[in-house]
Amino acid sequence: MSGLAAIMAGVWALIDEAPTLDQLALGLPWLKWHLRIDPLSGFFFAVVGLLVFAISLFTPGYLREYTRHDRKLSLAALGLFTGLFILGMYLVLLADDAFVFMISWELMSVSSYFLVAYQHLNAANRRAAFLYLLMAHIGGLAILLGFGVLAGFGGSFTFEAMRATELSPVWASIAFALAFFGFGMKAGMVPLHAWLPEAHPVAPSHISALMSGVMLKVALYGLIRFTYDLVGDIQWQWGLVMLVIGSASTLLGVLYALLRDNLKRLLAYSSIENVGIILSGLGLSMIFIGTGHDVLGVLGLIAALYHILSHALFKGLLFLGAGAIAHATHEYDLNNMGGLIKRMPQTAIFFLIGCLAISGLPPLNGFVSEWLTFQAALQAPALESGVLRSIIPVSAAVLALSAVLAATCFVKVYGVAFLGVARSRRVAHAQEVDIGMRLSMGLLALLCVLFGIFPSTVISLIDAVPMMLLGQGPPSVAVHGWLWLTPISPKVASYSAPLVFVAVIVVALVSYVLLHARALKIRRAHPWDCGFGSLNSRMQYTGTAFSMPIQRIFAPVWDLKEDIEETKNPKQPLRTEGIRHQLQALDKSWSRLYEPIGNLVLTTARQVSRIQTGSIHTYLAYSFFTLILLLWVVT
Amino acid sequence: MNTVALEFNLDWLMALIQTLLFVAMAPLLLGWIKRVKCHMQNRAAPPVLQPYRDLIKLFRKQTVIADRASWIFRSTPYIVFGTTVLSAAIVPLVAVDLPTAAIADVIVLVGFFALARFFTALAGMDIGTAFGGMGSSREMMIGALAEPVMLMAVFTLAMSASTTNLSEAVTYTLKSGLVLRSSFIFAALGLMMVAVAEAGRVPVDNPSTHLELTMIHEAMILEYSGRHLALIEWAGFLKLMIYMVLISNIFFPWGIATELTAEALAIGVVAITAKLALLGVVLVIWETVMAKMRLFRVPQFLGFAFLLSLLGMLTHVVLETGG
Numbered sequence: 004m005s006g007l008a009a010i011m012a013g014v015w016a017l018i019d020e021a022p023t024l025d026q027l028a029l030g031l032p033w034l035k036w037h038l039r040i041d042p043l044s045g046f047f048f049a050v051v052g053l054l055v056f057a058i059s060l061f062t063p064g065y066l067r068e069y070t071r072h073d074r075k076l077s078l079a080a081l082g083l084f085t086g087l088f089i090l091g092m093y094l095v096l097l098a099d100d101a102f103v104f105m106i107s108w109e110l111m112s113v114s115s116y117f118l119v120a121y122q123h124l125n126a127a128n129r130r131a132a133f134l135y136l137l138m139a140h141i142g143g144l145a146i147l148l149g150f151g152v153l154a155g156f157g158g159s160f161t162f163e164a165m166r167a168t169e170l171s172p173v174w175a176s177i178a179f180a181l182a183f184f185g186f187g188m189k190a191g192m193v194p195l196h197a198w199l200p201e202a203h204p205v206a207p208s209h210i211s212a213l214m215s216g217v218m219l220k221v222a223l224y225g226l227i228r229f230t231y232d233l234v235g236d237i238q239w240q241w242g243l244v245m246l247v248i249g250s251a252s253t254l255l256g257v258l259y260a261l262l263r264d265n266l267k268r269l270l271a272y273s274s275i276e277n278v279g280i281i282l283s284g285l286g287l288s289m290i291f292i293g294t295g296h297d298v299l300g301v302l303g304l305i306a307a308l309y310h311i312l313s314h315a316l317f318k319g320l321l322f323l324g325a326g327a328i329a330h331a332t333h334e335y336d337l338n339n340m341g342g343l344i345k346r347m348p349q350t351a352i353f354f355l356i357g358c359l360a361i362s363g364l365p366p367l368n369g370f371v372s373e374w375l376t377f378q379a380a381l382q383a384p385a386l387e388s389g390v391l392r393s394i395i396p397v398s399a400a401v402l403a404l405s406a407v408l409a410a411t412c413f414v415k416v417y418g419v420a421f422l423g424v425a426r427s428r429r430v431a432h433a434q435e436v437d438i439g440m441r442l443s444m445g446l447l448a449l450l451c452v453l454f455g456i457f458p459s460t461v462i463s464l465i466d467a468v469p470m471m472l473l474g475q476g477p478p479s480v481a482v483h484g485w486l487w488l489t490p491i492s493p494k495v496a497s498y499s500a501p502l503v504f505v506a507v508i509v510v511a512l513v514s515y516v517l518l519h520a521r522a523l524k525i526r527r528a529h530p531w532d533c534g535f536g537s538l539n540s541r542m543q544y545t546g547t548a549f550s551m552p553i554q555r556i557f558a559p560v561w562d563l564k565e566d567i568e569e570t571k572n573p574k575q576p577l578r579t580e581g582i583r584h585q586l587q588a589l590d591k592s593w594s595r596l597y598e599p600i601g602n603l604v605l606t607t608a609r610q611v612s613r614i615q616t617g618s619i620h621t622y623l624a625y626s627f628f629t630l631i632l633l634l635w636v637v638t
Numbered sequence: 639m640n641t642v643a644l645e646f647n648l649d650w651l652m653a654l655i656q657t658l659l660f661v662a663m664a665p666l667l668l669g670w671i672k673r674v675k676c677h678m679q680n681r682a683a684p685p686v687l688q689p690y691r692d693l694i695k696l697f698r699k700q701t702v703i704a705d706r707a708s709w710i711f712r713s714t715p716y717i718v719f720g721t722t723v724l725s726a727a728i729v730p731l732v733a734v735d736l737p738t739a740a741i742a743d744v745i746v747l748v749g750f751f752a753l754a755r756f757f758t759a760l761a762g763m764d765i766g767t768a769f770g771g772m773g774s775s776r777e778m779m780i781g782a783l784a785e786p787v788m789l790m791a792v793f794t795l796a797m798s799a800s801t802t803n804l805s806e807a808v809t810y811t812l813k814s815g816l817v818l819r820s821s822f823i824f825a826a827l828g829l830m831m832v833a834v835a836e837a838g839r840v841p842v843d844n845p846s847t848h849l850e851l852t853m854i855h856e857a858m859i860l861e862y863s864g865r866h867l868a869l870i871e872w873a874g875f876l877k878l879m880i881y882m883v884l885i886s887n888i889f890f891p892w893g894i895a896t897e898l899t900a901e902a903l904a905i906g907v908v909a910i911t912a913k914l915a916l917l918g919v920v921l922v923i924w925e926t927v928m929a930k931m932r933l934f935r936v937p938q939f940l941g942f943a944f945l946l947s948l949l950g951m952l953t954h955v956v957l958e959t960g961g
Binding site: 341344345359363364374377378383384392393396397399400403406407408410411414415417418419487494496497499502503506507508509510511512514515523524525527528530531532533538540542543544548549550551552553555556 | 697700701702703704705706708709710713716717719720721723724727740741742743745746748749750752753755756759760762763764765766767768769770771772774775776778779781782783785786789790793796797800801802803806848860861864865869933934937944948951952955956
């Protein structure tokens with residue numbers, strides 16, 4: 004229910020535009036908690052609220068089965084930490100000083116740690132949760148330092164003071180770098196992303212939806228708040244860094260996602276891709292602002308915000324769909340699914356909408372935000388620098404490549420999981436999930452469609468955010484009314500989602516009616532399959548097989564371990580009796596970044612541990628010498 | 639209310655007629671290509687109208703569907719046909735400045751193709767045959783490599799004309815006159831290679847084979863029959879024609895009608911027919927001298943196309959807008 008209230012509050016803040024301030028008599032007497040809701044936090048409030056509301060519909064049905072399955076898990080703990088987690092997110096959005104921000108940030112991180120570790124009986128889950136906690140704290144440290152820089156110059160921890168401070172470019176860049184590192188780590192940008200696909204999938208599905216759908220957005224909120232609002236004086240170099248990292252995240256995220264066969268892990272990797280798209284949009288916006296093209300900067304920001312909204316919706320929907328599948332079949336592995344469209348017809352429709360939206364296909368919401376990002380990128384000729392002018396189109400091409408790879412990825416997901424024939428017994432006997440779960444998915448699916456068809460209406464709501472941050476709204480998004488989306492001017496580009504939607508339906512209907520004028524009955528028969536013999540479910544393409552061509556083309560991206568074992572009959576050495584094929588595609592950031600750092604820490608720790616001899620005499624000597632050293636320093 | 643949407647009457651009527659013309663002419667173009675190809679290869683040629691006869695035959699036949707097919711399989715032909723017709727509607731064929739061009743720009747056009755491909759690939763996997771999955775997987779791979787190339791090529795154009803609206807872009811090329819731009823040449827070459835790959839022509843795919851291991855698009859639609867097959871085939875013809883019209887009208891727009899007078903329109907029709915006929919001959923020569931390449935050579939082919947478009951983009955950025 005808190006979701007509904009949050010939507011109201013958020014939308015109200017977007018419409019109202021005036022920031023509302025509040026001081027709470029909490030915390031230490033001389034450190035009041037400053038809270039504030041303005042259009043930026045209002046927008047994110049609405050995003051979080053939407054998903055929380057949908058999930059509150061989903062959870063009851065989902066958890067009933069969950070506890071029956073495993074009695075050792077306590078529902079009360081899950082409820083408590085979920086509540087704290089959501090509260091933490093709301094507070095982060097409301098915070099108006101660095102203290103409240105950091106406290107609620109930690110509340111969010113720590114409570115979600117317990118949610119990740121919820122199924123703690125599995126060692127892999129504990130490991131993922133620990134990794135998550137570790138990364139969250141390294142990131143939190145960087146954010147704290149970033150705030151420290153601002154507070155050091157502003158003289159106070161309130162955002163008000165930070166906003167008023169003028170930083171020298173060097174310090175501003177240091178603050179930005181720290182914040183970008185910290186928030187980016189939480190948001191899962193490449194190459195710091197490796198914890199994300201470990202942590203998000205092991206939580207219960209509705210929590211995964213919250214983490215992937217909105218917690219990443221809260222991190223992005225922090226980044227936007229920090230850069231646009233608090234630091235203020237944006238430089239184009241920051242934007243360039245962000246654009247490059249964003250593009251890398253987009254491409255690598257989707258490539259890693261493509262080779263996963265575990266549905267939730269695949270979705271988590273695809274979150275990295277989408278964060279990449281958002282970062283690209285923000286990067287473009289910062290480049291434009293830093294070079295003095297504020298109008299185009301607004302466009303980039305709007306694209307990023309729109310994608311934040313879209314991604315929350317469709318990723319929430321897909322994670323809930325994965326939860327529904329797991330609920331009905333106890334399966335996460337795509338290669339054991341198949342034919343679910345017949346067993347779970349409604350879930351199948353909602354999931355299809357999610358897949359279409361995440362693949363950036365018109366006329367759904369994912370397409371709108373990608374289209375806006377492309378439009379922003381195409382304004383690159385306005386820039387003076389030749390280097391920027393050539394980098395931006397290349398990043399747009401990377402975005403295009405990622406969009407199609409995402410479509411490939413979700414054709415694989417949908418084709419393998421929902422179409423074809425069931426590959427295991429439990430999947431073959433799956434039952435449709437209960438009404439609450441279907442309602443919540445249906446709600447998100449409906450919103451995906453609506454936000455895709457009426458982009459101009461949504462943007463005219465969102466534009467309060469750039470209005471507040473940059474002092475101007477988008478130039479002419481809806482000059483021709485709600486029917487047309489014209490981000491720069493009607494001459495440059497226009498897109499009318501409602502007309503597109505209606506036209507496709509009309510053409511499809513007309514052809515359907517014309518073709519059915521003569522009543523020809525459809526005959527049902529066995530599949531033809533080019534005249535080959537009988538089919539069984541093992542002959543279908545699996546997820547691994549589906550992504551094989553891509554895997555071969557982009558082979559250097561993964562650490563591939565392929566293992567083929569042939570068993571042969573000793574009497575007939577030319578005849579193969581069975582083949583076992585194993586393919587492991589590992590994330591390169593593990594072997595290149597995480598493991599070296601982990602090893603370094605271990606080695607240093609081992610070196611340091613040498614001074615621990617375990618003998619009381621040595622320790623007394625240490626104390627003595629320390630004392631002398633200190634005395635010497637003091638005098 | 640807005641002004642654009644209310645200007646119904648003649649403009650919209652023209653747009654509708656142009657779209658219908660587009661849809662109606664697509665099989666003819668294919669018939670022409672087949673005929674020229676046969677002559678080129680010293681074979682007896684079918685009549686130009688053969689594709690129409692094939693379509694009519696398929697429409698009359700009974701539709702057979704696999705017993706395990708879901709609604710995705712049954713609705714895909716309509717979705718594919720619908721999106722392709724809509725794509726045809728936004729591409730200027732004989733006249734520019736028609737209202738339909740404003741509905742969607744060239745990025746949306748690419749999005750439509752992606753939508754059609756998405757559903758075709760799903761339909762390929764719906765029955766659960768190995769061929770279907772194979773076709774889907776390969777088609778998505780080729781699509782993944784071809785789409786960025788196409789976008790790069792059109793981005794080059796969009797940046798020169800500073801619009802992504804197709805009609806505006808054509809007008810821009812018309813206005814700027816016959817200037818030899820290196821970026822355009824690169825972009826045109828890249829776009830041609832993509833068109834070959836996307837329309838499933840030699841050397842990437844061969845539309846006239848059902849040889850198990852080489853088919854891509856045919857493998858996906860293997861289980862279709864009757865009117866469903868006819869719709870998908872027709873959409874395929876349309877797609878080829880859209881690409882050819884795009885290439886001829888964006889890079890050589892001369893002759894296209896800029897005003898809605900009978901004379902200008904007549905010239906437009908003649909011009910586009912001549913251009914398409916010529917481009918068809920080019921395609922046939924290309925298909926006759928090339929052999930179908932094996933699947934994992936396709937990435938190299940498309941990589942080369944990508945390089946061309948990238949070069950086009952960079953020459954545009956560095957040489958043509960500098961200063």
